[in-house]
Amino acid sequence: MLLERGIVVSYETIRRWGRKFGAAYTKRLRRKKPSGKAVWHLDEVVISIGGRKHWLWRAVDQDGYVLDEIVQTRRDTKAAKRLLIRLMKKQGLSPKRIVTDKLRSYGAARRDVMPAVEHRSHKGLNNRAENSHVPLRKRERMMRGFRSVGCLQRFISVFSAVRNLFVPPHQKRSALATNIHRIRAMAQWKVVTGTAA
Template sequence: MSSLIVSYKNHRFPPQIIARAVWLYFGFPLSLRLVEEMLLERGIIVSYETIRRWGRKFGAAYAKQLRRKKPSRKDIWHLDEVVISIGGRKHWLWRAVDQDGYVLDEIVQARRDTKAARRLLLRLLKKQGLAPKRIVTDKLRSYGAAKRDLMPAVEHRSHKGPNNRAENSHLPLRKRERVMQGFRSVGGLQRFISVFSAVRNHFIQHHQKHSALATHIHRIRAMAQWKAVTVSVA
């Protein structure tokens, strides 16, 4: 894991409280004011604006430290795009998830064309370091054009119906969008999803058909690593 520049120095509250506030905000469909109330119930008096600042300052630092899934040539990328209104204008959130529902990358763009699809694939190739076994998309032709240019040997399957893994990956963000009453800027949305998806990737168990015990163990380990990461910030 990479080292961090962020410091808790000059912050009145201890790291454990800051980390808990960030975890609540990004890990659950809660508004800043609801997180404020939940902390107040525990005797912690902090304003929602302070929690907002913690999320912006520490959220990205935590996300960079969380363990990422190792790429594989057997991976299948499911790609999809969803429209999000920002300031009365349409934007498109392009997202890629793997066969387990793990979010690989996402980017907010103003267009829904080949150039935008190509940009998503370029980011994926750079971040993953290798091409997948297959990509799965809807019938948007932009994916096929971008794929032929960047990954001509990779199998491409497109479906007229829902691209279930990618489609389902939009649902948690849609819930947050309603709680937050929309996003105010492209930059704000991009910053939010970079932390939001990293936290979800870390805590959500993606594989299917796990026993209750296995799920419980996964959550304990995920929380232990979260505590280790948040305390390691100098």
Template structure:
């Protein structure tokens, strides 16, 4: 059963304006009057009462569309680590990405060892609620040792070329920050 589409029929403003106003109101701790003021700065004259009505009418539907899919037993996690410099000292940014390229978790640690990999896996299990079908990593042996301790039943593939999803996700994140 597919979700019904949102109807903007009989609304004076385009759907993009309505969606942006509702998003601003629910995403950030802003009052209706502040959202009204922000839209006014962009040349859109709309009253705070209209924004309130939009929030009541469209808010639940937007939230339903934005909710992330539930973790399943068929998920595949791609894990990777990269060195980052913080305050002149090297640290390791450990990342987990799902098969769709969405970041599941990130953690910055001083070390690049089994204890650090184990900490990432434990955090992921707590956050996701259940273990994946498979994890894909680069050739770092710490992942295998940590996986044996934390989730021994999960399939582990360790190959440089297979982990491109996590590597690409990291590159996309760095390009957005530039």
């Protein structure tokens, strides 16, 4: 359909569209309402940009929705604190529990930022956050990496918001419920993008 109009859709075209329209679409997408009973799964993954290591810190809730992501050059307590503070500002409240891997920076950051919140640190408990990195890694390979930190930060903010819309929560659901979720998501996407008939 786009090729008939003379538009060649390459990864560079998608990158440009994301840069031009992504922020506006992300603002219009309905966000999940925060809950005081939420469980946040926190994790970090290394991403190489221009031969230098950067860390993508990510927070996911108990349903698998990405709450926030931030790209940083460090993997220490200061970086973990920055993620937690940003999350609390964005969500408006603190969670019931935080689940992380064995990185000690999370414990130190939690003690400083939200000491009353329960913290569980175990490699096996944090699979929800670990699995949330998989779609990003697939996109990274397809796009042959990212050019800059700003490019990555813009991309993940748009990519996660759109993915949160279309992917149903991680609960045991019937095929019918999943289908209804996707139909509603597509209807909302058409309203957000202005393509509704």
